[in-house]
Amino acid sequence: MVARETNPNFMNGVPELLILRLLQQEEMYGYEIVQAIRSRTDAVIAVGEGVVYPVLHGLERDGALTSRRKTVNGRSRIYYSVTPVGSHRLADLSQAWTNLAAAIQTMLAGGQHGEALQ
Amino acid sequence: MVARETNPNFMNGVPELLILRLLQQEEMYGYEIVQAIRSRTDAVIAVGEGVVYPVLHGLERDGALTSRRKTVNGRSRIYYSVTPVGSHRLADLSQAWTNLAAAIQTMLAGGQHGEALQ
DNA sequence: TTGCGATACCTCGAACCACGAGGTACGATA
DNA sequence: TATCGTACCTCGTGGTTCGAGGTATCGCAA
Numbered sequence A, B: 001m002v003a004r005e006t007n008p009n010f011m012n013g014v015p016e017l018l019i020l021r022l023l024q025q026e027e028m029y030g031y032e033i034v035q036a037i038r039s040r041t042d043a044v045i046a047v048g049e050g051v052v053y054p055v056l057h058g059l060e061r062d063g064a065l066t067s068r069r070k071t072v073n074g075r076s077r078i079y080y081s082v083t084p085v086g087s088h089r090l091a092d093l094s095q096a097w098t099n100l101a102a103a104i105q106t107m108l109a110g111g112q113h114g115e116a117l118q
Numbered sequence C: 001t002t003g004c005g006a007t008a009c010c011t012c013g014a015a016c017c018a019c020g021a022g023g024t025a026c027g028a029t030a
Numbered sequence D: 001t002a003t004c005g006t007a008c009c010t011c012g013t014g015g016t017t018c019g020a021g022g023t024a025t026c027g028c029a030a
Helices: A012-024 A030-040 A051-063 A084-108 B014-027 B030-040 B049-061 B084-108
Strands: A065-072 A076-084 B064-070 B075-082
Touching: A012 A030, A012 A051, A012 A076, A012 A084, A030 A051, A030 A076, A030 B014, A030 B084, A051 A065, A051 A076, A076 A084, A084 B014, A084 B075, A084 B084, B014 B030, B014 B049, B014 B075, B030 B049, B030 B075, B049 B064, B064 B084, B075 B084
Parallel strands: none
Antiparallel strands: A065 A076, B064 B075
């Protein structure tokens, strides 16, 4: 129960959000997503395969993603794309995240509630 | 395993962060904290007592908080204050949150990694 | 005075999710 | 022929949030 130094986990629901966001920009496969998240956040966020694959399967089961198998260099990859359902889900999550981040930012900045700026 | 609609949980570690932040500004008791979080975030964030009390106890056990009992209007309250340890913890969590929020913001904005601004 | 709602504390079990370890398989390079 | 990188996957563990429930006191209203 001691030090869990590596990554203080604020990360709940974040993987799903990031994966949807990446896939909305461009079709990708699981292994690629793992690396993309790491590299595009300069390793601030690093999710393992044990996180990515289950999320991918869950999103596909919910109809938020579709997949197609494709072989490249003799390697079989499963590419995922977002469906309209997934796009909607991304919009929701994105909005929720923005609200949350703003609320926390306000509190960290020392803000009393309805005060200042309008 | 069905719908968990209520609150898409991105909230990991957030309660701890917010509680420390509030207590750094001012000594408070549990019940008050529950309401303060709700009101200062305009109900964007609402943590129940079942979240606050355990966090309070955990932080005190870790030496991040101290408590003193005080009776007001015949009501017994337990006021908490942050210790130097807690203050340090807040600084760490705060920093981690800021980094995370920035990284996610970048990805949501569609950013390729090391691109733009220097 | 009886009842109810607000205040104030608490705990427990369920659900969820991230994580790491581990496992398979194939291609290329050493 | 090893070993590394690619590429997929699952399972168990543990940490955290959440809601429901429990106790007790105060003040107000019926």
